[in-house]
């Protein structure tokens with residue numbers, strides 16, 4: 001169920017390009033599916049011009065070698081996904097100042113002349129998990145990443161949900177937890193989910209990096225309490241068939257049993273389904289794509305873009 005891999009029935013052997021745009025590095029690759037990657041390169045994130053040019057050079061060379069059907073991008077956000085908008089394909093109001101209002105899709109489109117699929121990183125990741133990872137055959141599917149930031153993507157009706165902008169479920173407000181007086185670390189909302197459970201929030205709370213906080217520290221119980229509450233809200237609003245958790249704070253999965261326990265306790269059996277009771281370990285699962293969720297997601301975005309073109 002959770003192995004990574006292409007759909008064995010797939011007859012799609014076309015080649016695609018994929019770009020994962022991250023705050024510290026970009027990952028760019030070519031291939032057909034997660035089992036057939038031709039070439040992969042990591043590029044340090046510097047200025048938009050330098051970083052994008054290296055991605056373009058890589059993909060143009062690969063496209064000349066053997067045609068690419070499309071390129072998919074999963075980019076740190078916020079991004080503009082609204083087709084027809086004057087800033088479609090741009091990174092918009094990001095706190096990474098050099099990258100504010102940078103056109104990402106335009107230069108790639110111009111250099112390659114093939115369909116370019118465009119999503120933010122978590123939207124790409126949820127599509128990757130739906131097509132190749134821990135969410136195969138689940139619809140709706142939610143992917144939530146807990147790392148430097150907290151973000152979530154929704155896959156529903158066979159596609160990624162965009163909405164007015166795109167979901168930002170990392171910033172939902174959290175209930176108070178008795179005994180917790182931490183004021184929260186989100187510069188916009190203080191005690192939103194990201195402000196309470198992101199890596200930097202855990203570091204601010206515990207005064208050391210999250211990776212150095214021992215597993216028996218009471219802070220983890222509080223983090224699990226907030227994550228369980230958030231998964232309750234997600235379950236109530238979207239009724240997903242599965243929630244996939246990824247990101248550095250979740251990485252090795254040891255926190256998952258605590259989070260599941262909180263979710264089931266808080267729901268009080270209100271949602272009458274075994275997946276929200278005795279089978280909750282099948283409902284809240286770890287990412288199957290792990291650190292590759294972004295770039296494999298971008299590969300899935302490329303495939304969608306090629307299919308949309310026919």
Ligand code: ZN
Nearest residue numbers: 171186189192
């Ligand atoms: Zn916030």
